[in-house]
Amino acid sequence: MRQLLKVLAVSFLLILNYSFSPLEKVMLSSQFADTPPNIVLIYLDDMGFGDLGITGATGYQSPNLDQMAKEGVFFTHFYSPQAVCSASRAGVLTGSYPNRLGISGALSHTSKVGLADAEETIAEVLKKKGYATAIYGKWHLGFQPQFLPTRHGFDEFYGIPYSNDMWPHHPERPDAFPDLPLYENEKIVNPTVTAEDQEQFTADFTQRTVDFIKRNKGKSFFVYLPHPMPHVPLFVSDTFKGRSKQGLYGDVMMEIDWSVGEIMKALRESGVEENTLVIFTSDNGPWINYGNHAGSAGGLREGKGSSFEGGQRVPCLMRWKGTLPEGLVIPHLASAIDLLPTLAAITDAPLPAHKIDGVNLFPLMLGDLKTNPRKVFYYYYGQNRLEAVRDANWKLVFPHPGRTYEGFEPGNDGMAGKVNNNHQFAGGLYDLRRDPGERYDVSAFYPEVVKDLEALAEEARADLGDDLRNMKGSNRREPGRVVDE
Numbered sequence: 001m002r003q004l005l006k007v008l009a010v011s012f013l014l015i016l017n018y019s020f021s022p023l024e025k026v027m028l029s030s031q032f033a034d035t036p037p038n039i040v041l042i043y044l045d046d047m048g049f050g051d052l053g054i055t056g057a058t059g060y061q062s063p064n065l066d067q068m069a070k071e072g073v074f075f076t077h078f079y080s081p082q083a084v085c086s087a088s089r090a091g092v093l094t095g096s097y098p099n100r101l102g103i104s105g106a107l108s109h110t111s112k113v114g115l116a117d118a119e120e121t122i123a124e125v126l127k128k129k130g131y132a133t134a135i136y137g138k139w140h141l142g143f144q145p146q147f148l149p150t151r152h153g154f155d156e157f158y159g160i161p162y163s164n165d166m167w168p169h170h171p172e173r174p175d176a177f178p179d180l181p182l183y184e185n186e187k188i189v190n191p192t193v194t195a196e197d198q199e200q201f202t203a204d205f206t207q208r209t210v211d212f213i214k215r216n217k218g219k220s221f222f223v224y225l226p227h228p229m230p231h232v233p234l235f236v237s238d239t240f241k242g243r244s245k246q247g248l249y250g251d252v253m254m255e256i257d258w259s260v261g262e263i264m265k266a267l268r269e270s271g272v273e274e275n276t277l278v279i280f281t282s283d284n285g286p287w288i289n290y291g292n293h294a295g296s297a298g299g300l301r302e303g304k305g306s307s308f309e310g311g312q313r314v315p316c317l318m319r320w321k322g323t324l325p326e327g328l329v330i331p332h333l334a335s336a337i338d339l340l341p342t343l344a345a346i347t348d349a350p351l352p353a354h355k356i357d358g359v360n361l362f363p364l365m366l367g368d369l370k371t372n373p374r375k376v377f378y379y380y381y382g383q384n385r386l387e388a389v390r391d392a393n394w395k396l397v398f399p400h401p402g403r404t405y406e407g408f409e410p411g412n413d414g415m416a417g418k419v420n421n422n423h424q425f426a427g428g429l430y431d432l433r434r435d436p437g438e439r440y441d442v443s444a445f446y447p448e449v450v451k452d453l454e455a456l457a458e459e460a461r462a463d464l465g466d467d468l469r470n471m472k473g474s475n476r477r478e479p480g481r482v483v484d485e
Contacts, residue, residue, distance in 0.1 A: 036129055036347045037320065038276040039222040040209070040263060041122070041339070043092065044256065045085065045138060045163070045231035048286035049313055050298025051253060057296065059246025060254050064261035065317065068280065072319030073328040073365055077432075079335040079377055080284045083304055083311035085163055086140045088283040088336070089226065093121040093141070093152075095340030095351075095358035099384045100464055102479035107140060108166055109178060114142015115152060116480035120352040122340050123153030123222060129349045132216045135159065136208040137201075137226040144482050150185050154224070158184050158208050164198060164228040164235075171233075171415050198235035201228055202252070206259040210266040217270040220347075225263075226283075227256060232290050233414055247292055274322045277346070281336060282314040289417040291410035301438040305403040305421075307379035307387040308438055309395075318365060325367040333374045333390065334361055355475060378460050384473075386466040389457045393433040396443075396453035400425055400468055429453075 049055055053062040054069050081091020085106040087098035094101060094115075101119060115121075123133040134156035135149045142148070143161035150157055160182060167180035182190035182197070190197065209225050229235070229252050236251040240258070244250025260280065267273040286295035288303035288310075297303050297310030304311055316334070318324060338358040344351050345360045359373040379388035381402065388397040404423040411417035428441030429450055435442075443450050460466070465473025 035218075035220045035275065036131075037323075038213075038216075038220055038267075038272055039122075039126070039131075039343055040213075040267075040276060040278045041092075041222070041224045042260065042263070042278070042280045043089070043137075043224070043226040044280075044282040045226070045228055046284065046287050046295060046304055047230055047253075047282035047314065048295035048297045048303065048310070049300055049315055050296030051230075051286070052315055055298050055315055057253070060244035060250035062253065062257040064257045064264065065280065068260065068264070068278070068317045068319050069327070071321065071326050072278075072317060072324050073330055073367075075316040075318070075330045075332075075334050077331055077333050078281060078314060078316035079312045079333075079379075080282065080314055081335065081337050082380055083284040083306055084381070085231075085283060089140050090115060090119075092283075092336040092339060093123075093224075094119050095122075095337050095356040097337065097357050097378065097380060097464060099380050100355075100357065100476055102477060103141070104383045106163060107142060108162055109143065111142065112482045113479040114144065114147030114482075116478065117146070117151070118354070118477070119152075119480075121152045121154075122343055123149075123224070125153075125340060125344050125349050125352070126220075126222045126347060127153050129347050130220060131347075132212075132219055132221040133223075134208075134212045134221070135224040135226065136205040136212075137224075138163065138228045139226070142480065145186055146483060147480060148183070148186055156185065156212065158182075159205065159226075160193070160228060163231055164193075164201070165231065165233055167193065169195070169233070195233075195235065198228075198233070199237055201235065202255045202259055203237050203239075206262050210262055213263070213266045213272070214270055217272050225259075227259070229256070230295060232287060232293050232416075234293050249293055249295065253295075274320075277318065277320040277323075277343075279316070279318050279339065281316040285311045285314060287416075288405040289408065289410050289419045290414070291412040291417060293412070293414055294410070299437055302403070303405060305381075307381045307400075307402065308397075309432070309436060312379060324365055328367055330364060330369070332364055332369070332372060333377055333392075334364070335374065335377055338374060354477070376456055378457075378464075380464075382467065384465050384467045384476075386457060386460055386464070386468060389453050389460065390432070391453055391456060393431055394446075394449050394453060395430045395432050395438070396450060396457070397425065397427045397430065397438070398457070398468060399427040 053066045090098040090103035137159045180193040181188045240255040285303045300310035302308040302310040341358040342361045377390045387400045408418045429443035430438045
């Protein structure tokens with residue numbers, strides 16, 4: 001009876017030519033849809049801001065991603081949770097700054113920590129609404145059984161437990177790693193991943209994603225596709241080998257673009273294109289000292305492992321045919337930690353009971369550029385160093401030790417060049433509207449802005465702590481720790 005009254009009320013408003021806002025239209029359609037929208041999250045590894053056709057890539061093209069931008073929205077000020085693998089993945093899946101969860105760096109086969117049982121991932125949030133869930137690709141949040149994706153809300157897992165360079169063929173540390181295993185759910189199905197296996201990674205994980213979409217087209221699904229590349233070592237299938245004018249890196253990016261095209265085709269052929277939100281972004285910026293095997297920061301400062309813009313600002317594309325505006329560029333501040341609360345809002349799923357740091361971007365995605373859900377972003381690195389804070393276009397960088405690629409010749413063909421991981425940055429105030437490369441410290445001219453940003457930083461330090469100030473913070477949680485099974 002209640003549902004019938006809703007239908008009659010909406011029908012009456014339509015007869016009167018009532019003008020619904022974009023958000024009201026989506027909410028109404030979701031109330032009467034048979035299934036909540038599907039979600040496809042594609043998360044690349046070490047892709048820089050300048051690595052897409054629409055952001056200036058040279059030597060190769062990305063037509064499927066460019067088309068995705070034309071048919072959806074493009075966030076130009078979108079930030080990874082932190083500029084390194086495991087921390088970034090903890091952030092995107094839980095909606096929290098990774099240092100709140102006790103996750104830092106890049107976990108390896110020796111790590112004794114992982115994502116805690118108490119944390120809720122996007123998969124766990126969506127399963128409350130009956131979603132089928134899967135991950136195909138790189139996990140990197142703990143390899144012991146208690147930490148695997150199947151213990152964190154995913155029905156299916158096919159992929160590797162950590163980065164694809166953590167194997168005996170590492171160019172700098174060949175004796176540091178055992179064989180790289182390939183998992184299916186909680187079982188190792190290939191204990192010794194080879195170079196030939198890695199050449200098929202992009203295609204295999206794409207095909208698994210396509211199959212999952214086709215198998216679940218009659219119900220709501222969430223599929224997370226964290227491609228292991230373009231993280232080094234780079235591998236590509238024979239189909240794309242030698243295709244680009246930028247060498248192996250360009251070949252890899254062309255195959256990733258093909259992957260996106262295959263997923264879009266699968267959605268279209270399965271009849272779920274108009275009920276699926278596709279999100280494409282990267283875990284951090286490019287690993288610059290790998291030279292011709294590294295991506296481009298698109299003119300931003302530094303790269304992976306740095307809290308300067310090149311390390312954390314990454315492209316983010318979103319497409320939901322018939323719901324999101326087409327060709328909209330969104331210059332507002334946003335982050336991957338905002339995805340969980342956004343998806344919860346879209347699907348009407350309850351948020352985790354504990355504190356998270358993300359905000360709901362959905363009204364912004366729908367084209368309401370007058371909204372500004374994320375006003376502040378904190379740049380953390382290492383175990384728990386607060387290295388910068390951004391409010392609107394102002395970014396205050398605090399004096400800190402960190403990685404710099406400047407002044408060093410990059411490596412080539414899979415070999416790393418040198419970096420200084422303990423450079424002492426002086427800090428400064430930067431106007432990112434006029435100076436996205438963070439080259440001109442204007443703190444002397446805007447002392448009131450510095451004071452305001454310092455006050456925001458103090459709030460964060462009280463909440464999350466700051467190793468630079470020897471502050472613990474009052475609201476951090478412990479990571480998961482290994483237990484015997």
